Amino acid sequence: MSATTDIEAVPQTRYSIETVDLNLWYGDLQALADITVKVKQGIITSLIGPSGCGKTTLLRCFNRINERYGNVTTTGEITILGKSIYDSDVSLSELRKSAGMVFQRPNPLPISIYRNVLFGVRVHVPCRSVSRSQRDEMVESALREVDLWDTVKDKLNKKATLLTLEQRQKLCIARLLPLKPRVILMDEPCSALDAEGTEKIENLLDTLRDKYTVVIVTHNMAQARRASDECMFMLMGKLIEHDKTTEVFLNPKDERTEMYIEGRYG
Ligand SMILES: Nc1ncnc2c1ncn2[C@@H]1O[C@H](COP(=O)(O)OP(=O)(O)OP(=O)(O)O)[C@@H](O)[C@H]1O
Ligand SMILES: [Mg+2]
Known part of the structure; x- marks a missing residue:
């Protein structure tokens, strides 16, 4: 894959x-069928549906992570930030x-909190082009953005695996931020958390709105209702x-949606 187009440079x-x-097959199994959708910028969109309906698969299409799994065939078009992600000049790394x-x-790495936040930067940007003070700034800014700075500022060199599950999930969000993403894809980010941790991540989601486009897969109907636009x-x-989330929950157009949100299947 050539690396000539910076996907962030395309017009908004x-x-x-x-x-x-959009269609996708794992071998002979069709996991996505004729999906045509437009996800608006700067809002939170939830993705719901019964187990096995293709939520994770669809999410993974948006940054072409599906291609890591063998035997995947995709047809149709996907455009991210105005640019077709299958164009030959798209860099997977930039995407x-x-x-x-x-x-x-x-899933933070078993290295320090500091190094976790910078992990993506180290992978994507030559180390020598980022000074120590720039790195410190990136770490502080990312951790502040996920409301973790005050909790961890005195233990940045401690292993990330010592953090609570909720703090770890915040760290996983923080480590995306130095790469200046425009879209954040979340696959059931609260499913391992208790109610308190879930509430904290939902509060964080609220602060990410506007700056980022967030797509969140969830099995938690209350969460979809509370957290998504x-x-x-x-x-x-x-x-x-x-x-709109209120329409889907209060005035669903399709009987199958109504049945699902009422818990009649799935
Ligand atoms: N790597 C893979 N190889 C083969 N089949 C897969 C693969 N990943 C998913 N599938 C199949 O594709 C279909 C959609 O799976 P997917 O994981 O996208 O569903 P999901 O809606 O995310 O489910 P869940 O709510 O359980 O996470 C399922 O039938 C699943 O078994
Ligand atoms: Mg899934």
Whole structure:
């Protein structure tokens, strides 16, 4: 893959993510079917649906992480920040900087908190081009943005694995930020957390709105309702409904959406 286009340099559009007729197969198994969607910039969009309906698969399409799994075939178009991500001049590394990902298990590396925050920078940017004071600034700014600075500022050299699960998940979000992402993709980021930790991550999500476009997969209907501006409901690889979250929950257009949010299946 050539690395000639900085995906962040493309003009801003109203939509951060757009797909047209997106299909994906794992071998013979079709996991996504004809998904056409536009995800608006600077809002939080939740992605809901029963287990196995393709939520993680769709999220992974947005930064082409699916390609790490063998036997994946994709057809259709995906545009991130106005640029087709399958264009031959798209750099996967730039794409993944622009569209960072947070996973179910808070998975910081078993190295210091400081080095965790800088891990992505070290991978993507030549070390010598970033001074020590710039690195310190990046760490402080990222940790402040996720409301972790006051808690960890005196133990930056301690291992990240000593943090609580909620703090670890905040750290996983923090380590995306020095790469200046525009899109943050979260796959059930609270599923390993207790109610208190979940509330703290939801509060954090609220502060990320506007600056970032966030897509969050969740099984927690209350969370989708509380935390997202728009909601997408998927079923068996298809996008059934996509609307303002209040509409999806209070006035669903499709009977299958209604059944799901009422807990009648899934
Ligand atoms: N790497 C893979 N190889 C083969 N099949 C896969 C792979 N990943 C997912 N699948 C299959 O694709 C379908 C969609 O899976 P996906 O993980 O995207 O669903 P999901 O909605 O995220 O489910 P959950 O809510 O359980 O996380 C499922 O049938 C799943 O078994
Ligand atoms: Mg999943």
